Amino acid sequence: MTMIMAEPVERTEPESSAPTEETELVRRARHGDLQAYDDLVKRYQERIYATIYHMTSNHEDANDLAQDSFIKAFQALKSFKGGSSFYTWLYRIAVNKTINFLKQRKNRTHMSLNDIDFNAEHDPDLMALISDNTPRRAAGLTELQKKLNEALLKLSEPHRLVVVLHDVQGQSHEEIAEVMGCNIGTVRSRLFYARQQMQSYLSDYLK
Amino acid sequence: MNENENNFESLRQLLARKRREIPPPGYFDKFSGQVIARIRSAGHDSASKQSLNEAPWLLKLLRMFEAKPAFAVAFASALCLLLFFGTIFAEQPESAPQPLLQASAQTAVPFVASLSPADMTPPANQTGIIASTNPVFDLQPVASLFGDQNPLAQQVSFTVPGN
Numbered sequence: 001m002t003m004i005m006a007e008p009v010e011r012t013e014p015e016s017s018a019p020t021e022e023t024e025l026v027r028r029a030r031h032g033d034l035q036a037y038d039d040l041v042k043r044y045q046e047r048i049y050a051t052i053y054h055m056t057s058n059h060e061d062a063n064d065l066a067q068d069s070f071i072k073a074f075q076a077l078k079s080f081k082g083g084s085s086f087y088t089w090l091y092r093i094a095v096n097k098t099i100n101f102l103k104q105r106k107n108r109t110h111m112s113l114n115d116i117d118f119n120a121e122h123d124p125d126l127m128a129l130i131s132d133n134t135p136r137r138a139a140g141l142t143e144l145q146k147k148l149n150e151a152l153l154k155l156s157e158p159h160r161l162v163v164v165l166h167d168v169q170g171q172s173h174e175e176i177a178e179v180m181g182c183n184i185g186t187v188r189s190r191l192f193y194a195r196q197q198m199q200s201y202l203s204d205y206l207k
Numbered sequence: 208m209n210e211n212e213n214n215f216e217s218l219r220q221l222l223a224r225k226r227r228e229i230p231p232p233g234y235f236d237k238f239s240g241q242v243i244a245r246i247r248s249a250g251h252d253s254a255s256k257q258s259l260n261e262a263p264w265l266l267k268l269l270r271m272f273e274a275k276p277a278f279a280v281a282f283a284s285a286l287c288l289l290l291f292f293g294t295i296f297a298e299q300p301e302s303a304p305q306p307l308l309q310a311s312a313q314t315a316v317p318f319v320a321s322l323s324p325a326d327m328t329p330p331a332n333q334t335g336i337i338a339s340t341n342p343v344f345d346l347q348p349v350a351s352l353f354g355d356q357n358p359l360a361q362q363v364s365f366t367v368p369g370n
Contacts (some may be wrong), residue, residue, distance in 0.1 A: 034246065038239050041242050045238050045239060050229075066238075067241060067242050067245060071246055075249075167222035168226060170226075195218060
């Protein structure tokens with residue numbers, strides 16, 4: 001499947017906008033109400049999918065893992081105590097599933113980067129990011145995206161996750177710490193290290 | 208930290224662009240439906256597995272059918288035959304009831320004959336209610352209150368104390 005590039009959409013924070021409604025949906029879903037769970041899936045499907053996609057760089061894997069995560073969450077709803085928000089709990093399930101999958105896929109070198117948008121070469125914002133010294137600048141943007149994904153895949157899973165959640169998804173350090181079950185200091189240090197690694201991988205391509 | 212943030216600014220902008228990588232239009236319209244369908248199907252599967260776990264003989268039977276399809280054919284043929292004969296017998300008119308009690312009375316005669324009348328009379332000094340344990344030896348048809356039905360009446364010897 002070909003991924004397309006689109007203008008970023010401002011995300012609303014569902015858990016802060018209607019926490020009561022979400023609690024009610026979770027309560028109904030726990031009693032087997034699939035319509036309520038359908039509403040919950042619709043709320044979070046894009047964010048869960050995006051996180052998994054950026055972790056795996058493969059649409060088919062992301063699709064399967066996202067669906068599996070929602071199914072597992074539904075089956076485990078009875079164990080959801082409400083200590084955190086449903087979204088954080090769901091995110092943990094998705095992240096753990098993805099990390100387990102990536103560990104199994106460790107030796108797989110194939111990347112389905114069929115998602116490169118060739119029109120991106122006409123994007124002035126992106127053009128400005130590319131170093132003048134980039135080899136073969138004409139093909140630079142496509143190659144840059146490819147290199148970026150390769151650099152992401154070279155990171156360890158925890159480091160990649162921090163980069164994806166922070167720099168791609170735009171989550172705060174606190175939210176990431178909650179999802180990953182570690183403290184904020186760890187999140188910051190992982191983020192710094194991961195960026196350093198990526199910077200070195202992409203040094204020929206970035207200004 | 209700010210210096211570090213500035214150092215990574217190009218990288219951050221590049222990574223932020225990845226937000227624009229989205230699946231084709233319509234993908235998310237179907238997504239939740241697929242999840243719910245899989246949940247439903249998983250529910251049906253688990254119900255089937257539960258019923259098989261509750262009836263292990265059924266599981267063995269099904270496995271035998273899988274291993275040897277000839278068994279499945281034989282089993283199905285047997286079921287069809289059973290159904291066929293069951294239908295035929297069900298359509299036949301009911302036969303007249305056999306006088307089973309009379310037959311049993313006749314068979315009881317030798318036993319009765321071996322007993323003397325003294326054996327059948329209760330002892331005179333016995334007190335309390337005594338029901339006779341005389342075996343059935345004489346069954347007489349009584350007038351029927353319900354048309355042709357002719358139940359058999361049994362004569363009972365009953366002794367009331369003090370009479």
